[in-house]
Amino acid sequence: MGPVSAAETEVGGVDDPVIHTRALTKRYRGGQLAVDALDLSVPAGSVFGFLGPNGSGKTTTIRMLMGLIEPTSGAARLLGHPMPRAARTVLPQVGALIEGPALYGFLSGRDNLLRYDAADPTADPRTRRARVAAALQRVGLTAAAGKKARAYSLGMKQRLGLASALLQPRRLLVLDEPTNGLDPQGMREIRALIRELAADGTTVFLSSHLLDEIEQVCSHAAVMAQGRLVVQGPVAELAARARGRLVVTTPDTSEAARVLKEQGVADVVVTEEQVSGEPPEREPAELNAALVASGVRVRGFGVERASLEDAFVALTGEGFDVAG
């Protein structure tokens, strides 16, 4: 393992996006447009959440990024190199978990990793056993390493898949639903691992349907719907886009609802002791003054911060499957 030449590290520069696509499009042979003119930009060092309902083109995008599927048109660059042309130079620096783990059931967990490591021509066979042992340790599978993979639980398989992405130091990790099948404790461990990897400078591209997961670990996010990119940016900005809801706590709910409608509040919902709605583009204090002037006894008045889920629903117009 010689020293890395300056030219190689400088390719693309440190601040250039780690993943960059331009009008990336995939139309399957049946004519179905899976990904439509996608312009994605994943900044170096980010933990990038990739969101979208099922069938929105997330997996097709990931497969194009990893060189498994040829784009119909457009271009994708990974670590500054064009894909799939530069697969041989780029992919050794990329760890991936794509659509769940796939294992050789008749091999032990350790032998599965040895197999995948042998497939990488840049992996040094002299350090193979040590690297496999370290990867197993990192995902907490050391004790089960000798067991046949077919006897693994879904969670253990998921961990082994993650371990195969960690066989080498990586500049980018592409993780498709990494906490799928894990119990809450396992999820926490994997999220901690992801933060740890990100702290080491690895860019993590994380697709997930768990919005709280994205909110917990991601610095950036992109939302896809029906093959198109709806929005991308820092998570804080995305959440800020969805306007918060005005919530008034009062015993005089019907009177409060009438006043709020008069003042231009849309989508007014009355529940026991509470009236909520979408605030108009005005100073909220004016609304409060109007309520008090009409004799409404206001016990609480405020705007609730929107969650990423609200942002997501607002952006895609679809509900989202949020697992507890």
Next chain:
Amino acid sequence: MSRADALPAEGSHAGRTPGPLWSLGLFRSELVITLRRWRTLALLGVLAVVPVLVGIAVKIETRGGSSVGHRGGDGPAFISQVTNNGLFLVFAALAATLPFFLPMAVGVIAGDSIAGEANAGTLRYLLVAPAGRTRLLLAKYTTTLVFCLLAALVVAVSALAVGALLFPLGDLTTISGTRISLADGLGRALLIALVVAASLVGVAALGLFVSTLTGSGIAAMATTVGLLITVQILDQIPQLDALGPYFFSHYWLSFADLMRDPVQWDDLQRNLGLQALYAAVFGSAAWARFAGKDITA
């Protein structure tokens, strides 16, 4: 999950240069994995049992001093000689397994090669490792060829052991009527096993090609074995004589010519040439198909 055990320090992330021999790691891994599959061992086991059955059958039939192969049909080539010399069981067993058992075993291994990985989903992880499509295909084909050799040797060695156990060994008479020493005979047996292995090169390439067409290992295996049977039937139809020389099985039994004195090379050469042609055509087709294929499994 401990942070203390970080991956071994490798300096930086980027720019690992592969060692010149590291590429062979995939081939070695492929070979080991193929031989660790229960299915492979079962196939080799069946191939090892065939000479035992043939040997025992001949022994029982000739117990009264009568000779085999003169009542009813002729049976496989060389079988009438087995009682005189156990070494002939090697030739008889290879002649008995070459039309079906051997190519079927090869068809299973070759058909499963890519399709089986696609079926299990492991193909996508091999490709993002990145194994490289051409490199993976070469590793798969080379492994299948090693299996061809192994399968032919298993039949030959098992037959030699059974032959030596049940029948006398000694100088033998060639098809041309001349006598050759046992050592010479053993040499020719080895050569015949190699030629039989080489006869399977075409089926292996065909199976590999079929394997790149589908995502189901079972479908690929069944298709390959089906093609094998179809071709052998077509080769028997007199009206299709003109096509005969292009069927991969047409010259298979030419290995018997190695037991002539002097050896007649014409059909042997045609056989090897035909196998090379199949390997080139279907190997290229497999590559063309696999290199540009969308991996959605």
